[in-house]
Amino acid sequence: MFKLKYIAAGVTALALTASAAMAEKVLRIQSVLPSTADEVFMLNEFGKDVADLTGGSLTIEVLPAGAVVGPRDIMDAVDAGLVEGGFAWTHYWGGKHVAANLFGAPVAGAGVGMDNIAFLSWFQYGGGKELYDRLWGEMGVNVKGFMLQPVGPEALGWFPKPIESMDDFRQMRFRAPPGMVGAAYAEIGVPAVAMGGGDILPALEKGTIDAAEWCCPKPDSVFGFQKVLKHYYLQGLHQVVVNADMYVNLDFYNDLTDLEKKALEVAANASLSKSMSYRIYENGKALKDLTDNHGVILEDTPADYFTEYMAAAKKSLQAAADENAFFAEVWQSQKDFADIAVPFWAGAQASNASLGKAHADSLK
Numbered sequence: 001m002f003k004l005k006y007i008a009a010g011v012t013a014l015a016l017t018a019s020a021a022m023a024e025k026v027l028r029i030q031s032v033l034p035s036t037a038d039e040v041f042m043l044n045e046f047g048k049d050v051a052d053l054t055g056g057s058l059t060i061e062v063l064p065a066g067a068v069v070g071p072r073d074i075m076d077a078v079d080a081g082l083v084e085g086g087f088a089w090t091h092y093w094g095g096k097h098v099a100a101n102l103f104g105a106p107v108a109g110a111g112v113g114m115d116n117i118a119f120l121s122w123f124q125y126g127g128g129k130e131l132y133d134r135l136w137g138e139m140g141v142n143v144k145g146f147m148l149q150p151v152g153p154e155a156l157g158w159f160p161k162p163i164e165s166m167d168d169f170r171q172m173r174f175r176a177p178p179g180m181v182g183a184a185y186a187e188i189g190v191p192a193v194a195m196g197g198g199d200i201l202p203a204l205e206k207g208t209i210d211a212a213e214w215c216c217p218k219p220d221s222v223f224g225f226q227k228v229l230k231h232y233y234l235q236g237l238h239q240v241v242v243n244a245d246m247y248v249n250l251d252f253y254n255d256l257t258d259l260e261k262k263a264l265e266v267a268a269n270a271s272l273s274k275s276m277s278y279r280i281y282e283n284g285k286a287l288k289d290l291t292d293n294h295g296v297i298l299e300d301t302p303a304d305y306f307t308e309y310m311a312a313a314k315k316s317l318q319a320a321a322d323e324n325a326f327f328a329e330v331w332q333s334q335k336d337f338a339d340i341a342v343p344f345w346a347g348a349q350a351s352n353a354s355l356g357k358a359h360a361d362s363l364k
Contacts, residue, residue: 029085030063032071046271053263078247079141086247094179097139098320099327107180108313109240112338116150119241126337131330138326144253146268149244149275156236157213158229166304175212181238187312204228217286226294235301237309
């Protein structure tokens with residue numbers, strides 16, 4: 001009897017040891033967005049994949065904006081370990097390092113015609129990921145980054161009346177993103193104002209601003225811009241590519257098992273495709289609702305916008321490259337990639353765009 005008890009105790013001890021080894025790790029990720037945002041929905045989908053791939057040893061808990069720190073402090077909180085992870089657009093951290101703009105929102109497709117799909121090609125196979133992994137050290141933060149969600153292309157925005165030329169545009173006080181994107185608008189004489197998404201509709205209602213951009217039909221309609229403005233322009237250059245990313249405290253990441261690290265990598269790669277697929281359909285449904293049920297009129301962007309904005313974007317990109325060696329290295333990598341890939345991809349996409357427009361026109 002004593003021997004059986006001894007064996008049972010040993011088995012129990014081994015089970016407890018194995019259980020401890022497989023103890024669940026929780027990666028808390030604070031988002032810059034509320035829980036209702038599409039980005040948070042897709043972030044939770046990413047979390048489900050991670051839990052399934054690890055057999056539950058690593059789970060992800062998404063915290064809404066403001067849960068631990070303010071949105072502007074998320075990177076510092078992750079760096080300090082106040083929260084294990086954060087979720088935002090990497091160009092938000094352009095003030096910490098200017099090259100963050102080239103990963104989060106390379107203005108005007110980095111000035112070389114990269115769309116969101118071409119950007120992913122550069123990121124995954126053209127040397128972009130290796131440069132992205134270096135960004136955090138260049139920024140001086142204790143962070144491991146994962147690119148998760150391609151958001152673009154973003155719409156030019158919402159206007160109170162049609163704009164026939166850039167002269168009309170320049171008469172509008174316009175909500176634009178911060179950083180290089182907004183600076184390019186200022187360069188061409190547009191009175192650009194930066195503000196958070198939740199502040200845009202009240203500012204439009206009060207007349208503080210005249211026109212605005214945020215993202216795309218689905219998130220724009222959630223904010224309710226269609227209640228005030230009816231003229232909507234889809235074609236813009238400012239954020240052809242926009243990426244939302246996850247940041248993990250590097251000490252937390254280094255304590256993960258090899259399997260858990262691989263699960264984050266595999267789930268992140270899956271999220272790139274799943275997020276893009278989700279957004280095409282969701283934005284399509286939202287655009288149909290806006291035009292069918294809310295009196296929104298789709299307009300064509302004036303031709304002089306493209307030439308003026310592209311010139312301003314290239315000027316700002318060159319200025320940043322002249323001032324920062326890492327920015328110059330990343331931008332050169334994007335340009336080298338574009339010289340090879342863009343002629344093919346742009347040519348192939350031209351026929352697709354024509355076919356798609358023909359179908360869209362047939363529905364009017």
